[in-house]
Amino acid sequence: DARVTQTPRHKVTEMGQEVTMRCQPILGHNTVFWYRQTMMQGLELLAYFRNRAPLDDSGMPKDRFSAEMPDATLATLKIQPSEPRDSAVYFCASGLIRGTGTEAFFGQGTRLTVV
């Protein structure tokens, strides 16, 4: 059963530390998304990639967040330095975009707590 895999599932870190979240998209999918979910803001799109190239990262704080796809099987989201306001659940999703009309498949998320 193909699924998006995210690691770690939970992360507690101290303010100022670097945090790296990883995502393995579904094999064959050409688009990868990073979403953040908080009680206050709900689900927000941070960035997404097509064929490993970044298409849109306008939702991401540029000074501390970075997203990359080193290869087709790995996407990373890095926060450096982390702040308490970054505490949230971060979701990775992947999809196969063919023209118009597809859906995103979500991983189980990484719950990040910055203290």
Place this chain on the structure above:
Amino acid sequence: AQSVTQPDIHITVSEGASLELRCNYSYGATPYLFWYVQSPGQGLQLLLKYFSGDTLVQGIKGFEAEFKRSQSSFNLRKPSVHWSDAAEYFCAVGASSNFGNEKLTFGTGTRLTIIP
């Protein structure tokens, strides 16, 4: 820019009763619409989607949704809910771009509680 409104933050329904979750969208072109469900501590699972064609779409777990362009709505329905349907439900609209409709904007969600 597109937006999605889910007017009901929390709904409580008796097991076996019918369900309707409301969703209104704002988008200048033909929308691509989705309903996702999220169980506690889990990711989002797609229930159903509307891209074109028949305005009544069937999804998994016995859910259906009807697209009404005149009302800018895409309400989710189920004729008889089960205790396992208790979860958070999100409506989303996909924005078109040069690449497709993949940029999803989500509503704030509706939490569904089922009582015996």
